[in-house]
Amino acid sequence: MKWLYHHVTRSVNAVPFTVLPPRKDNSIVILGDPISKFNIKEVQFLQGFAISASITQSSATCHKPTWFQKNVPTSSGGADTAEAIFRARKIPLLAAGLVALGFGVYFSMMVSSLSRQSSSASTSSSSTADEATPTGRPPAFSRESARQFDQCLDASEKTMGISSLRKDLGRAVSGHVIEVAVGTGRNMSFYDWRKILPSSRRGGEPVSKTATSPPAMLSYTGVDVSPDMLEVAIEKLPGTLPGLRGVTPAVTTQPRTGADKKGLKFFSFLDGKLRLAQCDIQHTIPPPAADLTGGQEKYDTVVQTFGLCSVADPGQVIRNLAGMVKPGTGKIILIEHGRARWGIVNTLLDWSAPSHFQKYGCWWNRDIVGIVEAAAEKTPGLRVVRVERPFITQLGTTVWLELAVDRIHGTNTTASTATTRANNVKS
Numbered sequence: 001m002k003w004l005y006h007h008v009t010r011s012v013n014a015v016p017f018t019v020l021p022p023r024k025d026n027s028i029v030i031l032g033d034p035i036s037k038f039n040i041k042e043v044q045f046l047q048g049f050a051i052s053a054s055i056t057q058s059s060a061t062c063h064k065p066t067w068f069q070k071n072v073p074t075s076s077g078g079a080d081t082a083e084a085i086f087r088a089r090k091i092p093l094l095a096a097g098l099v100a101l102g103f104g105v106y107f108s109m110m111v112s113s114l115s116r117q118s119s120s121a122s123t124s125s126s127s128t129a130d131e132a133t134p135t136g137r138p139p140a141f142s143r144e145s146a147r148q149f150d151q152c153l154d155a156s157e158k159t160m161g162i163s164s165l166r167k168d169l170g171r172a173v174s175g176h177v178i179e180v181a182v183g184t185g186r187n188m189s190f191y192d193w194r195k196i197l198p199s200s201r202r203g204g205e206p207v208s209k210t211a212t213s214p215p216a217m218l219s220y221t222g223v224d225v226s227p228d229m230l231e232v233a234i235e236k237l238p239g240t241l242p243g244l245r246g247v248t249p250a251v252t253t254q255p256r257t258g259a260d261k262k263g264l265k266f267f268s269f270l271d272g273k274l275r276l277a278q279c280d281i282q283h284t285i286p287p288p289a290a291d292l293t294g295g296q297e298k299y300d301t302v303v304q305t306f307g308l309c310s311v312a313d314p315g316q317v318i319r320n321l322a323g324m325v326k327p328g329t330g331k332i333i334l335i336e337h338g339r340a341r342w343g344i345v346n347t348l349l350d351w352s353a354p355s356h357f358q359k360y361g362c363w364w365n366r367d368i369v370g371i372v373e374a375a376a377e378k379t380p381g382l383r384v385v386r387v388e389r390p391f392i393t394q395l396g397t398t399v400w401l402e403l404a405v406d407r408i409h410g411t412n413t414t415a416s417t418a419t420t421r422a423n424n425v426k427s
Contacts, residue, residue: 146231234276302333
């Protein structure tokens with residue numbers, strides 16, 4: 001209905017009037033001659049489109065628009081009808097298109113990934129995850145392959161929305177922070193480093209002096225089981241924090257607890273406010289630097305992204321993380337991938353899981369939400385406060401989880417374990 005988008009000037013009984021384009025509420029303005037009076041019972045517009053109304057306009061010194069509701073044509077069979085249907089159902093049609101786009105992008109990327117994987121993978125089911133134990137690192141890895149792995153993720157993470165999730169994560173952390181399974185440091189550019197290095201930027205963007213924001217990080221500790229991944233993360237630091245260009249990290253050793261007596265080697269910057277270390281979080285999680293926390297051995301924020309898929313006992317990792325969080329005020333933030341809510345997606349994940357594990361050391365068909373909830377039930381004081389599946393383009397396979405500890409982990413109390421989700425939990 002092209003006439004809808006243009007002013008239409010007609011004359012009824014020699015009285016000029018102008019029809020303005022329709023408003024969002026489907027009403028139309030008629031502007032008449034300000035010095036004339038007229039009454040319109042029915043006006044025939046272009047293409048046989050009829051509008052019935054009763055309009056009276058009195059003499060005035062300025063135009064007084066009169067509003068009335070247009071009648072929608074019931075039949076025309078042409079382009080006008082198709083356009084009217086689209087205008088009336090625009091939101092449902094766009095939503096359906098978005099869902100179709102999500103399925104297309106997700107499946108095309110999955111097929112592309114599978115085409116590069118080994119063709120020797122055996123048939124899988126959801127129980128296959130027990131046939132091979134992940135170690136936290138890919139089966140074959142080197143410093144160069146770690147660098148290539150990091151670079152190849154850039155395009156896919158932007159396309160699938162993971163980069164925006166990392167940005168949200170950077171805004172959510174504060175205080176003394178530890179990131180486990182730090183990998184190649186893909187979250188580092190999104191953190192607020194201003195308290196650690198005043199000349200830095202927040203989340204890779206210029207700092208606004210007038211903008212309000214949550215408390216910045218006071219210290220940062222990043223750990224990973226893979227030395228190759230960790231070396232790439234250290235290489236990238238000067239790009240994230242220009243103030244570290246040309247700075248050589250101080251190498252310090254912190255005694256380990258448990259069977260391994262070699263000690264934990266830290267690569268420290270800025271008087272220990274920024275530390276990176278190799279360790280296996282299934283056995284050891286280092287406390288924050290004592291001289292920065294006044295002897296406090298707990299963190300304000302514990303972060304992990306895409307790590308529970310790559311450890312032998314994800315439930316134990318959750319319990320270990322809970323032991324490193326300040327009770328009452330601290331929080332654990334997890335961004336993970338795993339089983340979705342749709343059977344067809346899970347079937348595809350199960351079918352492709354063995355070949356994906358062979359290449360990346362990751363079981364991407366684990367029930368992450370179920371694992372986390374089960375760990376919370378077994379850990380005194382640990383509770384799940386948020387579960388959200390943020391992107392339809394991921395078909396529900398990506399999940400954001402937050403947990404809190406209400407009391408000191410591991411103490412004996414008679415109070416029941418809090419495992420009920422908060423009201424803001426979304427599934």
